Amino acid sequence: MSDAPCDSLTESHWHDWLAWASEQGLALPDDPEFEQARRRVWEASEYVAISAARHPDVLAELIASGDLARTYGASDLATRLSARLEGVADEGALQAALRRFRRREMMRIIWRDLANLAPLEETLEDLSELADVCIRGALDRLYPWACAEWGTPRDASGRPLRLLVLAMGKLGARELNLSSDIDLILAFAQPGTIEGGRRPLSHEQFFIRLGQRLVQTLANKTADGFVFRVDTRLRPFGEAGPLAMSLPAMEDYYQSQAREWERYAMIKARPVAGDPDDIEQLMAMLRPFVYRRYLDFGAFESLRELKRLIAKELYRHGMDANIKLGPGGIREIEFIGQAFQLVRGGRDPALQVRPIRTVLALLGQRQLMPATVVTQLDAAYVFLRRVENRLQAYRDQQIHCLPEDGPGRLRLARAMGYGDWASFAVELNAHRRRVQEQFDAVFALPATETEVEDTPLSAVWHGDRDPTHELELLERAGFAAPEAVRTRLHQFRDTCMRRGLSARGQERLGLIMPHILCVAAGCAQPELALERVLRVLESIVRRSAYLAMLAEHPLILTQLIRLSDLSPWFADQIARHPLLLDELLDPRRLYAPLRRESLEAELDALLDQVDAEDLEQQMERLHQFAQGNQLRVAAADLTETIPLMVVSDYLTEIAEVALRRVLNLAYAHLVARHGRPTQIQGEETGFLVIGYGKLGGIELGYGSDLDLVFLHGSDSVSALTDGPKPISNEQFYARLGQRLIHMMTTLTPSGRLYEVDLRLRPDGAKGMLVRSLTSFEQYQNESAWTWEHQALVRARPVAGDPVLAARFQDIRRAILCRKRDPDQLRREVREMRARMRENLDTSGAGRFDLKQGAGGIADIEFMVQYAVLRWAADYPALTDWTDNVRLLDTLARLDLLPGRCVKDLTEAYKALRAAYHRSALREQPKTLSDDELRPERERVRALWQEWMDD
Known part of the structure; x- marks a missing residue:
């Protein structure tokens, strides 16, 4: 800004102050920068100029104290x-x-x-x-x-x-x-x-x-x-x-x-x-x-209406020049940030902050808005607030309108650092234009409001046409059973009315139902897709926030319908846990499941704001974490975005991350009350969680139980914890195991985290919940049955103390590498498999049990376990892995099984596992028609007879 003189009135105020200062014997700072600053202030603020003239001692004290400069x-x-x-x-x-x-x-x-x-x-x-x-x-x-x-x-x-x-x-x-x-x-x-x-x-x-x-x-x-x-x-x-x-x-x-x-x-x-x-x-x-517990997309609608009222008032008063309330003004930036806060603040406590610039930064970090947009909005906010302050600094008046007179415009432009109004106005208008563009994008009317009015199927939902014409519309759209669809729609509408759906809720249904009909009609199974989505709607119809979410984001509906068409499991998960609708908002996230490091970061964010003693909220957040991430895996699986063999990897990592966090929370809770156990093996908790079965074998499926065994590193019966209320180590670890099970299995409004099976622990259901690692080793050496050693093949540490984990691996390797009589081993494995098949095989009536049927998954698993126990003494590398596919690869690499056999078993195993996954997603019994996968099953049966039968 140039050093053009201030107007004569403000300069006269300065001369008044100088005269007073001279009378008091005060000298001005010998500093050109002070005079340059003074001229800028006197030009831009009549309030300061008059205050200095009327109360000269105040300015003198400010100068003398150095407060103006610090x-x-x-x-x-x-x-x-x-x-x-x-x-x-x-x-x-x-x-x-x-x-x-x-x-x-x-x-x-x-x-x-x-x-x-x-x-x-x-x-x-x-x-x-x-x-x-x-x-x-x-x-x-x-x-x-x-x-x-x-x-x-x-x-x-x-x-x-x-x-x-x-x-x-x-x-x-x-x-x-x-x-x-x-x-x-x-x-x-x-x-x-x-x-x-x-x-x-x-x-x-x-x-x-x-x-x-x-x-x-x-x-x-x-x-x-x-x-x-x-x-x-x-x-x-x-x-x-x-x-x-x-x-x-x-x-x-x-x-x-x-x-x-x-x-x-x-x-x-x-x-x-x-x-x-x-x-x-x-x-x-x-x-x-x-801040509502759920995602509250009704906030967009409410703020859209509030902005509409503000705009109407501004128009009535001709206040487009208002930089606070006018188009592209400060209020629009605040509305953008606060809309996201209202929608998501209940689920993400970090968004429960007040300064708008902090909110904008968080929206960028969470990828809720593009980083470039956040940068633009932040820059606009800073610019507009500086303009606002300069408008108000002139006479200490609460004004927000740009000046209309030439001198006023020039004064404002110069106060903002511009030589003239035109150059200032270019910058101002660019900021306001960008703000308005983003505001319009965020608060745009839902696509459903502008698109479905012309959709013929809108008449079917609203009942605007005669029944015959409605049936024709449904059939023309692609529904094979239009009468059944029309009847189901009427039934659904009647149910909504009986439940007292509000007028606004009815409006929202009127927006989303034609969209649902259009998308469902294009599915492979239109009637099934529609039925599954209607069940979801029936579970949320009285919760206006969810209807608002669907009305605001038709993309969610599209994803929900298409994935529900592929899997009733998917629709049922959403119906039971509507919070999961949030996962459908962003296809980039929905079809890109997270790996371990990202899972840990997401769980950190979910739990960071939860009080350490708020067990209910901790469990709620853990459930959200597991359910949301399982849903993403299912979406990627159903659309074949990820290959089958990594589906279990994703599901296993979700379970492990959740399990480790539950252990950490439970341990911290007990330590706060009783202190840490003393005289233990280990460098951290002295506690270890062993995963068996599908968890240990990295082969979890949808809805799989977790087979767990709890071990601790305390051998002293007299050792106590070191807190103010000490208890024995045994008591501490028993309570730790109990709390862990409670957090994993308790049924809450959002479901339970996982079902847990502890029957594989030493002595089974009669055994202690938590056992020392030393006694576990003794049991495995002296008392365990062969089937328990089979189970060890698929056992691995999944959470807990790393020192204990390393020792467990040594114990496991030593047990698996024992010398065994091959014939006796074969007989015992065969007998256990026969008992399992007799009790668990559901094959019959033209159906084949994927897991327990002859030639099924369990036969492959038992053959692999037999091979490991048979040869691990000579080939310790067989103890390196716990999953069947890599164990089969190892058997082939060591030339213990012919390559063709390994290839056949691996292909059969993958095919049977794929069918098992699909059955889970379709919520069907884990069986196949007798005609399906017959060559694979026959090959497994032949290999079983060759290796395992006398």
């Missing part, structure tokens, strides 16, 4: 105000002191802002802190004066009650501008009556009077001006409601009577004064009102 520390303002208020004895003196303090600090803040000495975040923070300390400073004097006059309000225990002050809007977010109102809501902890005063006074009367005095102290305009204009209309019931309300009354209001826009306003609510315990109670009460 950033304040965290407690500077509070310390300075405390000194100013020392000795203040009445409300008149309090008001005067606060106003003079505010004048000094506003001159300082405006100087630093206009002179480009402070970045935007410092200016907003200083303004917000100034408001905070003035509120608290005023209340710290007014409260004891009120108690002396009326008596002290107390709770039932005698604790004095304080006024709770909740800052809203920009002050709540610590984003206050240079001449903003401060929006406040006042509350108190409990209703009651004050006794002992001149006359009884209710708590409500006391705190309303105190609140009135606080507002007057801050907002009354006196000879010294005002401190802050105060707006209390955001309180419950608005201007019709009491100025201060008890927490129970507020809770009742927000649960039953609050309007949707109040949720939006409460995002920025921040307590600035009050007892810490009462504040905690207030915020805990407000949190579920603002």
Whole structure:
């Protein structure tokens, strides 16, 4: 910006100050940068120029102290105000002191802002802190004066009650501008009556009077001006409601009577004064009102309507030049960020923050918005807030409209660093255009609203045509049984009406049902796809947020229908756990299952904000994690995005990550109470979880149980934990195992994490839940049956102490590498397989049991286990793996089995496993028609007879 002179009026104010300074014998800093900054400030702020002329001592003190050139520390303002208020004895003196303090600090803040000495975040923070300390400073004097006059309000225990002050809007977010109102809501902890005063006074009367005095102290305009204009209309019931309300009354209001826009306003609510315990109670009460447990896509609709009302008001007043509320203005940026907060904040507590720039950054980090868009919105926000501050700095007025006169435009452009209005306007309009484009994209009407009105199938749902024509439309669309479809639709509509579906819910159904019919009609099994999706809708139809989600995002519907067409399991998972609809939002995520490192990071994010003692919420987040990731694997599996042989890898990694986290949480809980076990083997927990069966063999399927064995590293019967409430190591590890099982298996509203089977532990169901590794080794050496050694082939550590894991591997290898009599081994393996087949094989009536039938999966597994136990003594490499495919590869590599046999068994195993997976996804019995996979099964039977039968 050039050094063009200030206007003559502001320059005259400067000459007045110089004359006063000369009389006082004060010299200006000999610094060209000071004069350059002074000229910028005087040109852009008549308020500072006049304040300096009228109160020259203030500017002199600011210059002498060096405060114009430095950033304040965290407690500077509070310390300075405390000194100013020392000795203040009445409300008149309090008001005067606060106003003079505010004048000094506003001159300082405006100087630093206009002179480009402070970045935007410092200016907003200083303004917000100034408001905070003035509120608290005023209340710290007014409260004891009120108690002396009326008596002290107390709770039932005698604790004095304080006024709770909740800052809203920009002050709540610590984003206050240079001449903003401060929006406040006042509350108190409990209703009651004050006794002992001149006359009884209710708590409500006391705190309303105190609140009135606080507002007057801050907002009354006196000879010294005002401190802050105060707006209390955001309180419950608005201007019709009491100025201060008890927490129970507020809770009742927000649960039953609050309007949707109040949720939006409460995002920025921040307590600035009050007892810490009462504040905690207030915020805990407000949190579920603002942030819903589920994804709340109704927020887009509500904010779209709110913006529509604002736009209508602006149009009526011709306020397109309003940089706050107008097109592409500050409010649109805030709406974008806060819409995502309302939708996702309940599921992602990190989004429960107030500053909009922090919110935008989080949206970029979570890939909810493209990084380039976040950068553009952030840059626009900084630019527009700087414009807003410069508009308001001129006369300390709360204005948001761009100037229309030439001098005013030039002054604003120069204050922003531009030589003329035209160059400034180009930059301003570019920012506003980008903001409006993004706002329009985020809040665009759902595609269903604009597309389905012309869809013929819309008439079928709405019943606009005669029945014959509706049947023709359904048949023409692709439904083979149009009469059955029409009947089912009527049944579904009647069910919705009986359940009392709201008018808005009916509107949303009217938007999504034609889309569902169109997409289902194009599926391979239209009637089945429709039926499965209708079952999902029946489970969510009374939960308006889910209908809003589907209406806002027709892509979710498309994914749901197509995947439900392929798998009833998929539809049933969504119906049981509607939160999983979130997984369908982004196809890039849906069809790209996560591997271990990414799974760990996702689980970290889910659990980071959960209290360490909140077991229910921990379990809820773990369920969300496992269900969501299993759904992604199924989506990728059904669409053949990932090959079959890695499906089990993905499912196994999900289970392991969940299991390890459950162990960590359970261990931390017990350590907090009892301390750590002492005299143990191991370097961490001294606890080990062994996975057997499909988990151990890295072959989990959809809905598989987890076969687990728990071991610990304590051999001393007298060893105790080292905490304040010590217990024996045995007790500690037993409780750890119990808590782990509880967290894994307890049925909650969102289901259970996993079913767990512990029958493979030593001594089976009669054995101890947790056993020492030493006794486990002894049992395997002295008491275990051959089938238990077979089970060890597929056993591996899946969670717990790495030192114990290494020792377990040594024990396992030693057991598996024993010398065995081949004939006796063959006989025992064969006999166990015969018993299993006799008890478990469901083959018959033209169906073949994929797992237990002769020539099925179990035959292959038993042959592999026999081979490992038969030859591991001579070939220890056979103990390196636990999964069947790699064990077969090892047998081939060692020339222990002919290559053709291994190839046949591997191909048969993969084919049978694929059929097993598909049966799970189709929720069908794990059987095949006798005609299916016959060559593979016959080859397995032939190899069984060759190797295992006498």
